[in-house]
Amino acid sequence: MGAKNEFEAAWLDERAEYFAGVHSDILKLKFQGVFNGKNIAIVGSWNNAGEINQILLNLGLKLTHIADNNPKKQNVSRLGIVSQSVESLKDVENLIILVLNNYFWKELQFQLSSLGFVEGKEFYIIYGGDRFRRNSLRSESIKITDEVWNKYKKCVKLGYQSYIEIREKYGGLPIWLMHQPSLGDLYIFSMFLPHAMGVDSVKECECVLVVTKNSVKKLANIIGFKYIELITFEKAYSNWLALMRLAGDKFNIHNAVYHGLNNIFQTLVHYSDVSFRDSFTKYVFQFEKEVTPVYPQFPKRREHVLEQFKKYGLIPGKTVLISPYAGHFIATITDKEWRYLINSLKDKGYTVCTNCGNAEERPLPGTQAPFIELSDCIEFVETAGYFIGVRSGFCDLVCMANCQKIVIYETGAPAASIAYFGFKSMGIGENITEIINDCIHTDEMIDNILEMF
Amino acid sequence: MSDIEIALKQAERGREIVDTYTPDNKKNNVIAVFPDDDDELLSTAYKYFDRFLADYDYAVVITSIDIEKLSKYTTHPFEIVRINDEDMECMLRYISVCGEASAATIKILSLKKPHCQKAEILNGFKDLTLDKIVCRGLYGIWGEI
Structure with missing residues (x-):
């Protein structure tokens, strides 16, 4: 083999090593549940977009956005996706951004942080394995540019x-x-x-x-x-x-x-x-010793809540409010599974409604979504009698409500980790049943929930 | 001069120090900053220093305290630069304000510096040992330790 071909072989080997490393890095994130229900954008890898897309496809993931800082690489079709500016990613909801550029990673890191994206949560730098990671952390990167x-x-x-x-x-x-x-x-x-x-x-x-x-x-x-x-x-x-x-x-x-x-x-x-x-x-707060939480008091607007129950045909004391949405992840429970839960609850004589935080969150199949003011959330679930919620901030708000409360966590989803966000592990709230969805036995989990009714 | 002007001036000085001691001719470098004379912390930091350096080709240790014996703990290449307390404060402000942009390549071995570190209270809380805090939180060592 001639010198040129040797060089090319080395270059190809290096590329193969890099893409194997990228595959491995993304696989680790997949196992951590980072991509569950998320759109996926890549930044900084215009030239390698095809390979990255193939890696994602092989891992059962779908590339949805391609962004670049070069205006010539914006608003053009790449792999059937219309590319966009990095800034415009701010307008995309439920997004995980993968930074794949071992030369400009630091600049992109700064840019994304400045745009409000949180590293390790909303964006990840993919180096392509340890060797490339080490090379990326070379001396030039210690010095921060004047810009x-x-x-x-x-x-x-x-x-x-x-x-x-x-x-x-x-x-x-x-x-x-x-x-x-x-x-x-x-x-x-x-x-x-x-x-x-x-x-x-x-x-x-x-x-x-x-x-x-x-x-x-x-x-x-x-x-x-x-x-x-x-x-x-x-x-x-x-x-x-x-x-x-x-x-x-x-x-x-x-x-x-x-x-x-x-x-x-x-x-x-x-x-x-x-x-x-x-x-x-x-x-x-840097407390030396543990302290007892002071639970905020919410106003009681019983008449207003009862009017809502009447308007939506809900039965006080025999209604289940389901809260299926969370700010930082989408629960791995299909419409079919929700429908089964809802129909079974109705068969048992309950009325069911959905808690939606905004217009984009749609009511679950066969339910309506009454507008629940934040100030009324405790009164609402207490009037309903029953609450089933995917772990979210809303669960925190109703953690002391006097009703049956079931909170669903999810294996592999950092935002719904029972170890970190669990009410029992935090010593917060009262009488909360905590259930983990392993995303494999979801049907059984729903049957377990139904046994409580 | 207002507080903010003083702090920015200090950070500018801190940037000069970091840039001065950042080696240009070597790849995969790291800067480790030792601003704190906490004996317990130092002995733990020494213990994992060799493991920490294994991830890099070369390190510069910048310190305002006496840590000459650090060289006994590793055969990996590194150099020690001694600066005064005033320059250390300047450098810490610079590294702190740069946040994530500096976190990957500059490690500060302290539970209380810079001012927003506030990690002393974590030592001994639940299963957080000083070993764990130093390895994961300060050195940023990945994988087995």
Whole structure:
């Protein structure tokens, strides 16, 4: 074999090794349940898109989006998919982004983080195995380019301006930044905040809560926060957190969740028995000893809820509210399986309805979705008598409701892990039956649920 | 000068330090920062130093404390750079603000620095041992330890 062919052979071997590594890296993520019910985008691998697509197909996964920063590679068909800009991925729901570029991974990492995507949750860097990973972490990558550094400085300055506006508006009260746009996070945080501030209830907490989503603001109001500010997620994630990472020790701002400032707690989650509750009590609030949660009180609007029951033909005390949707994952329960559960419950004399958080969440087959105000969620499930929910923030809100509650977790889905989010393991809530869907014996799981009715 | 201007100036200085000691001529480098004279932490960090370096071709250790005996714990190539406390604070601010962009290639061996680390309380909580915190949380070692 001549020198040129030897070179080509080596190059082909290296490519084969790279794609074998990519296959292996994606396979690991698949086993972790990362792709369950998600759209999949690839970024930075225009030239290798065909190979990556084939790897995904071989793993039973479907590529849905291709994004690139080069304008010439946007809005053109690639593998039958119309490509798009990286920025426009923000508008895609239920998305996992795979970064496949061992030269520009750092820039893409920065770009995606700045857009509000969370590494290890919403995007993953695929190096193609250990050898390529090591090569990617070469010396050049330690040095941050002037362009990236200038962006960080800009973020810090913008974060500072925004912080000063709020600080002055509230006369220097401590500020808690709840950048995670999640009802469950706010609910659990609020159970322990009074302890941290030395008072008995959220209403007495003299602090400002900064949130990034309207529904979270609404819940904060219901829980009793006096001073609430809504800013965009991007502003919070890029600017405020950059400010806090740089100089959080100089200002009266606190991070309300365990992530955003560093990754130490997140790294340890996968290697320990710590729970979602611990992320607040131990890490956010740094409590030396465990404290008793202060459960937020929700208003009682019994007449309004009863009117809804009448409007939707639901029987008080004999209705099952099913909550099948979660913010960070789609449960592996098919329409056919839901239908079987619903029809069986109806056969037993129950009326059934679906909890939908927004217009895109459709009612389950054979049910309607009454609009349940956040403030009415406890009254609603107590009036219904029964609640079945896929693990989500909504389950946190109703964890103390006086009714039969069944929460479904899912094997391999980090967002529905019973070890981390389980109510029993957290010591939160009362009388909750916790069930795990292993996604193989789902029919049996549903039969087990039906035996409780 | 305001607090924010001072912090940004410190971070600029921190960037100069990192860039100065980042070797340009070697691939697959890592920088390990030792800012903390916590004996228990240091002895655990020493114990896993060899395993940590096995993932890299070359390392630069930047420290503001005495860790000369670190070289007894490994045969992998690395060098130690000593800086003063003031420069260490500058560097920590820089590394911290860069967040994920620096996390893969710069490891800070401390439970309390930079200011947002706040990990002292995790030591001994549930099944979190110092070994686990150092290996997984600080060195970022993958796989078996």
